[in-house]
Amino acid sequence: MGRPVGGDEETRTMITETITTSGAEHSGTVTAELRRGMSTAQALAVFDSLPAVRVEEMFGRWTGSEVPTGSPLDGLLGAYGWHGKRFASAEEVDPLIFEKPGSKKAGAEKPGSKKSGSKKAGAETPGLGKPGSRKPAPGKRVLRRSGPRRRGSLFAVEPAVIPLQLALRLPSLVHHPATAALGRLALPLIRTRRPKARLRMVEYRGVSTATMIYDAQPINDHFRRLDNRTLLGAMDLRGLDSPFFFLLHREPDTLS
Numbered sequence: 001m002g003r004p005v006g007g008d009e010e011t012r013t014m015i016t017e018t019i020t021t022s023g024a025e026h027s028g029t030v031t032a033e034l035r036r037g038m039s040t041a042q043a044l045a046v047f048d049s050l051p052a053v054r055v056e057e058m059f060g061r062w063t064g065s066e067v068p069t070g071s072p073l074d075g076l077l078g079a080y081g082w083h084g085k086r087f088a089s090a091e092e093v094d095p096l097i098f099e100k101p102g103s104k105k106a107g108a109e110k111p112g113s114k115k116s117g118s119k120k121a122g123a124e125t126p127g128l129g130k131p132g133s134r135k136p137a138p139g140k141r142v143l144r145r146s147g148p149r150r151r152g153s154l155f156a157v158e159p160a161v162i163p164l165q166l167a168l169r170l171p172s173l174v175h176h177p178a179t180a181a182l183g184r185l186a187l188p189l190i191r192t193r194r195p196k197a198r199l200r201m202v203e204y205r206g207v208s209t210a211t212m213i214y215d216a217q218p219i220n221d222h223f224r225r226l227d228n229r230t231l232l233g234a235m236d237l238r239g240l241d242s243p244f245f246f247l248l249h250r251e252p253d254t255l256s
Contacts, residue, residue: 027227031247034232037068040242044205047234047245050224052209055199058087058223060250062231067245072171073235077246079180080187083154085212085248093197093212094156095221101184155191160216162190168239204236223248 034046064084068074081101086094167174174180195215202211204222212221218238223231229250234243 027230031226031230034067034245034247035065040069040071040245043067043069043245044234044243047224047232048205048207050226050232052207053223053225053231055090055201055210057225058199058210058212059089061086062248062250065247065249067232067247069242069245071240071242071244072168073240073244076167076171076175079175079177081184084251086156087199087212088195090199092195093199094195095197095212095214096157096159096162097154098157098184098187100153100155100188101181155188156193156196157187158190158192159196159214159219162217164217164219164237165239204234 030046034043038046062084064077064082066074066078081099083097083099086097088094163174174183197212197214200211200213201208202213202220202222203209204211204220207224210223212223214220220236222234222236222243224234226232226247231248233246233248235246236243
């Protein structure tokens with residue numbers, strides 16, 4: 001179970017005040033709390049306090065990390081080498097990008113790091129809601145093909161053959177280090193170059209927001225904005241009583 005950080009109303013108030021009064025400057029505090037872990041109820045309170053995201057704001061590459069809440073899926077993606085997601089357009093999404101064993105995450109930036117805060121004044125952040133920024137036309141491919149697909153350590157996989165229901169029924173088996181090690185070796189066998197999900201605006205918990213819809217799994221990933229480079233995702237999976245939470249951090253220079 002994730003580390004409690006206070007009651008649900010206390011959490012909601014803290015998150016709302018941090019974002020609305022302090023702005024993105026202190027959003028790293030919220031992200032740090034999420035990364036450390038909290039209860040599902042507290043994570044939902046955080047999610048509900050955040051603004052929606054538009055589909056076109058998702059385009060680009062994102063590095064992922066998990067939000068521990070006591071979910072049976074906690075730690076599973078990391079154990080199998082999950083790297084993140086890639087959104088080339090509303091119709092072309094790579095929902096699951098993994099790393100080869102022994103490789104490091106490419107392009108990841110820790111929130112609040114010197115690198116992420118070193119941008120020159122007046123420079124535009126691609127994607128998330130910068131007034132006056134160039135918006136790609138609907139359906140246009142915006143992702144540079146010199147990106148992760150050509151990085152030998154990263155590859156997209158076919159979600160249809162991943163046994164998610166097994167993970168829910170036998171979590172101790174799929175979390176076992178030996179199973180995870182074998183799984184990481186087998187993942188390259190199900191790599192794909194075809195998009196396996198789409199982006200749509202979907203109402204979730206009373207708010208219409210950008211949602212990644214898998215082609216062949218009963219999963220919707222709903223997103224809310226923490227700041228211009230960080231999203232909180234809630235994975236709604238059939239058979240899972242509560243959503244699985246994760247963070248997405250925008251990789252630099254991913255838009256053409």
